Amino acid sequence: MEKNNLYKYIIRLADNALILGQRLSENCSKGPFLEEDLAQTNIALDYIGRAQVLFNYAAKLNNNNQTEDDLAYRRDEIDYLNFLLVEQANQDFAYIIARQFYYSAFDCLLYNELTKSKDETLASIAKKSIKESNYHLTHTIDWVIRLGNGTDESKHRLQNAIDALWTYTGEMFEQDEIDLNLSKNNIAPNALDFKANWLNTISTTLKNATLKLPENSFMMFGGRNGKHTENLGHILSEMQYLQRAYPNATW
Amino acid sequence: MSTNNNQLEVWEVFIQSKSGLPHIHVGSVHASDIKMAMQNARDIYTRRGEGTSIWVVPTLSISASNPLDNEMLFDPSNDKIYRMPTFYVMPEGAQNI
DSSP: OHHHHHHHHHHHHHHHHHHHHHHHHTTTTOSSSHHHHHHHHHHHHHHHHHHHHHHHHHHHHHOSSOOHHHHHHSOOGGGOOOOHHHHSOOOSHHHHHHHHHHHHHHHHHHHHHHTTOSSHHHHHHHHHHHHHHHHHHHHHHHHHHHHHTSOHHHHHHHHHHHHHHHTTSGGGGOOOHHHHHHHHTTSSOOGGGGHHHHHHHHHHHHHHTTOOOOOOOOOOOOGGGTOOOHHHHHHHHHHTHHHHHSTTOOO | OOTTOOSOEEEEEEEESSTTSOOEEEEEEEESSHHHHHHHHHHHHSTTSOOSEEEEEEGGGOOOOOGGGHHHHHGGGTTOGGGSGGGSOOOTTOSOO
16 A cells, blocks of 8 residues: 555656646747757756656656656556646647746755655665755746736736636645555655745736736646646657557667 | 947956866856956856856956057967977976976
8 A cells, every 4th residue: 555655656756847847848949049948958958858757756766667657658648647747738838838837946945855755765766856946946037037028918927827827726736545555754855845835936926027826726636646638638649659659669 | 339239248258177277268158247257167168076266257348459450469489489398408307497
């Protein structure tokens, strides 16, 4: 049971990294200018690297001959346990920044707590990841402030994206029996413990960006339990194409 | 900057590969301020462990010699062999001079 909880928790972490990494990689070569294109692609690669080590660990925990690639590329939509937030489409640059802003502010707090995990593998993965997370957040906050204080157009677009994605932020703090069990055993934190911190980062940054904190309190849930928006199917059909068309293909 | 230039300003990037070594020019980046220039330099030039320190300098702050002055500036040094270390005989046992 204990092991099952940890397995599912690791899959959730890995799926967030994989799906967000895949989303960001879609934007490769489409960035607003060369430097930012590379910056976004770097972030995508950080997440895909993180997903790889997490899936590797999950596969070991499961002990049924599954590999990290099986977990990444051969599951069905309902088996993916990522937040709805990270699968949302790259509508425009403002959406990419808003999604990253909400997620990275959470990711930094989460991985900082995970560095203290009693599970040594998870703690060591977190120690490596937190450095990347901190950079992602710094880079993204700079963009939020730039776009918010930029032109009418940039401000308007970012406010739009901030408002549209807000409804997916509640899920990051949803805690079920898996989370509660792991936090009781000091393996993972209770996300509610750092929700105030997250909200503080978000509201301070939005204030500096002269943007409004959304007031809508309706939150969407489901991703963590495999119930996704239509966006995930589109990601998977592209991401899994190679493994589906040429099973067991290798380089 | 002219209003139809949407490429942002240009910054020159210098990377130090190891502490103690000089910062070496590696290229340039576009950025609207020093903070963005530093991040862009990091993302473009230090992705594969190339550096331990980054300098970014606005390109406009760099004064370059005029190629038309090349004769005046550089030719006089070519005919003074005694300025070359190779002019001297290496003392026996010296590894470097």
